[in-house]
Amino acid sequence: MKLHEHEAKEVFASEGIPVPRPVLATDPDAAARAARDLGFPCVLKSQVLRGGRGKAGLIKLVRTEPEARDTAAALFGGPHGVRKILVEEAVDIDRELYLSITVDPAAAEAVVLVCSEGGVEIEDLAARSPEKIVRERVPPAEGLSPYRARNVAYALGLSGEAAKKTAGILEALWRVFRKNDAELAEINPLFLTKDGLVVAGDGKLAIDDNSLFRHPGREPGRDYYDSDAAFESAAEGIPYLQFDGDISLMCAGAGLTTVVYDLIVDEGGSVANYLEFGGPNYKKAVRAMELCLKNDPKVILIVTFGTIARADVMAEGIADAVKRLAPKCPIVACIRGTGEEKAVETLRGLGLDPLFDTEEAVRRAVALAAAARAPGAAPKAGGSK
């Protein structure tokens, strides 16, 4: 779960990392008042979970109260779904650094990544000039010892108070990373100001989804998702990704669903949504189909090869879903695994033509979607023939 900047900075500040004075605003008038109270110039920062906010025009420097109000109104009214604006005092910048802590999966330990160029996309920099990135490993048994923080600060070419403060911030960032079960804790940029302060200009904090049960206040609300269906499926524990194509996937297993996605693209088709109803969700066919139908798909494609998720139980669920929801689009089903003989009977009872080969099922779904797109085409209800 990615936190919004204002949430991340709140956590940072609680561990002693200096941040610019903040006020959170939810409408243009509040933003203008906040700006006046903080003093000009100040910065309006849209709280949306996407990278490159600066380039997208979602962060603006304002110098007067009317300008603050107009700018905030434009941001709230823009196409990016901005619901909150973080108003911050502007900082007199001397230098910018990059600082992050993440997990190195191959080494199975945390790693500190820093760079003396702040504000850059670290991934671009890693590709372009990897020698500019300083890495410091953090062995799980040891944690981020103070000497490691000093290694990093001096490797950045800092000296005096700036080095000491940066090392201190890095130790605080490690506490943030540990206490919040983070996948990523990042300050980009970290400002060194002309009057000798070190301040977090931005804040990113991503909490490991598997650890959210330890962080009760952190259930992600609607503004953490890009569609209603994505939000509702997350609440149900159904893995879901929103796309904008024709074919709704209702598959079982992450690996298989991902491959079905690949094969659809290979065949020239497009995906409306990725959805897994395997594993613990294999009795949730009705809910799964309901979520798919929100996308008004041209075809629903069901592919499973289940073990614990029994084929016969999934087929029963699909029968139930078809009866209750009466989808108007065709359904292509390829349900295999434990209990598949009975599953086949159930599907035939629905008037479906059950398939056994994934690639054949994909080809049929893509053909049906293409036919439904053709001018004057009326998709056949319920069946797949």
Next chain:
Amino acid sequence: MSVFIDRSDRVLVQGITGGEGTFWTKHMRDLGTDVTAGVTPGKEGQSVEGVPVYHTVRRAVAEHPADAAMLFVPPRFTKDAVLEALDAGIRKVVTIADGIPLHEALEIRAAARSCGARVVGGNTSGVISPGRAMMGMFPYWIERVYRPGRIGVMTRSGSLTNEVAAMIVRAGFGVSSLLGVGGDSVPGTRFAEFLPDFQADPETDAVVVIGELGGTMEEEVAEAIESGTFRKPLVAFLGGRNAPKGKRMGHAGAIVTGGKGTVEGKTAALRRAGAAVADRPRLVGELLREILGDPAQI
């Protein structure tokens, strides 16, 4: 001989009294696995499928020495259960738990490495040598998927394993040992760490790797081939070729970040090393036939 688990291994089941534990303990035994004891705190004195249950691993192994531990334990208790098995001297552990907290996955791997143990998983169906033994949850009774044979399999995905194994069998081959390393970003054991075992296994002629986007495990396999550590034929099938950048495709580990972990990059690395890469499940069987010949003639 098989890789990781054989009939001679004495297996302890942690979490044996739960639904999954009970169900799969029966199937592990039916296949021939030597399940000697089970553990569920508070349930000592009960028995599951004829297997005696103990409060703790220490108490269980005092009566029934064990070579391996199979965990049917929820993700949030998995680290503790792994440490308990390691503390009792067990050096092979399989955990199916889907949702192990990331920081605990780091601790699990560090603990295993510090005592020379192997932890397989989480987020896996486990390990099986068809016709011999298994630790985990495989529908071994589906003959068109789990036929014994001479192809080793390593995989990050349970559902895809059924799909690809069926193609291996359809081409006339069978499976020697199948190891599910799991779909997490920090698995207990990585693909390349099993390659020396497959290299040494006289009953494995070739290995199929079922990988996907994200991480560097497939690249490490390519390195093991290039360095000569692994010298048998290898066929890979990789999911997520067309996955949009920055989207996590189901598994925690299945995401491309900053241009790293693409299937394109993995495919290039494997082909450069001399491995064959299938872009459809069906091609896995066909490539095996091209490389090894018609299995009916061998």
